[in-house]
Amino acid sequence: MLVLGIETSCDESAAAMVEDGCEMLSNVVASQVDLHRKYGGVVPEIAARAHVDQIIPVLEEAVVGEARPDLVAVTVGPGLVGSLLVGVSAAKGLSWSWGIPMVAVNHVEAHAYAPVLEGRLPQYPFLALVVSGGHTLLAEVGGLDEMEILGQTLDDALGEAYDKVARHLGLGYPGGPVIDEIAPAGDPAACAFPRPMMGSGDYNFSLSGLKTAVIRFMEDSERRDAVRPVEDIAASFQAAALEVVVRKTVRAARDCGLTDVVMGGGVACNRALRLMLGEACEEEGLRLVCPSPSLCTDNAAMIAALGYLRYQAGHRAGLDVDVYPNLKLGGVPRTVA
Ligand code: KG4
Ligand code: ZN
Secondary structure (H helix, E strand, C coil), rough: CEEEEEECCCCCEEEEEECCCEEEEEEEEECHHHHHHHHHHCCCHHHHHHHHHHHHHHHHHCCCCCCCCCCEEEEEEEHHHHHHHHHHHHHHHHHHHHHCCEEEEEHHHHHHHHHHHHHHCCCEEEEEECCCCCCEEEEEEEEEEEEEEEEEEEEEEHHHHHHHHHHHCCCCCCCHHHHHHHHCCCCCCCCCCCCCCCCCCCCCCCHEEEEHHHHHHHHHHHCCCCCCCCCHHHHHHHHHHHHHHHHHHHHHHHCCCCCCEEEEHHHHHHHHHHHHHHHHHHCCEEECCCHHHHHHHCCHHHHHHHHHHHHHHCCCCCCCCCCCCEEEEECHHHHHH
């Protein structure tokens, strides 16, 4: 079965053709990062307008040359309402005009299914760690549409913290990849940043205090004329943030008796995180599955992959399907499933 995936929940217009839920025939992503750079973050109105401009060329590039799809899978949430509407409207139009069924997909859940595209989905139940610009959570995945949050950020998402710290360091936007790039040249022990909620006894995170600590440290060192190299600050911030994420992930897996861990979302591209979590999982006897970087960041192939599984399980979305900016985990509301 050939599935067309469509993803427009944030600032990437994406379409992909995936055969039988696992074989990628095309995977097209048009990033809007250049449009949002000067604002230091995603501007919802600009994002929605850019999706309108990009969606048709992206769909053409993904579909042309391939056979007509048998199913269209689309992200219905969570995300920016104006952005979601563009993808869902396109999916409805194609579903109606081609006479093919449509299935609704939760964007955050799809991140946990991206490894399917590389033939590497672990057995249920598994632990999912989703770390992106909009989400930071640990969830137990007991089966399709059975994703229960164990812990999540109480304030900033991990990618958001990376981007905000990078902005204060003058590293541009998005800053996550830049911090990843320069941190190995710095000393992770140079600045003693806090490890927020490390001993909280739960699996939640709080990253805004760490971001503030970094900003205060910079202001303070400027006042004292003792400015540290930017690489040291980046490395120290990263060490603090990742230590909490890695420790809590391993603890959640151990406490819940889960042996397989899947990591996804844009920050899962981070080399230090992949290394640290890989080593921690190995020490604990856990299997870590993390897709290639291009499948960690937002893409439509993961939407097609999860859409295929949901279709096989009997889910369908009608032409009255809505968008759900605050969609929770656990599939999509029954009214559209
Ligand atoms: O999953 P994604 O593409 O979009 C959202 O759903 O948010 O994630 C984007 C986020 C941004 O905050 C970006 O800075 C971060 O992922 N990111 C990274 C890296 N690559 C992307 N953060 C740290 N290291 C990276 N290599
Ligand atoms: Zn995402």
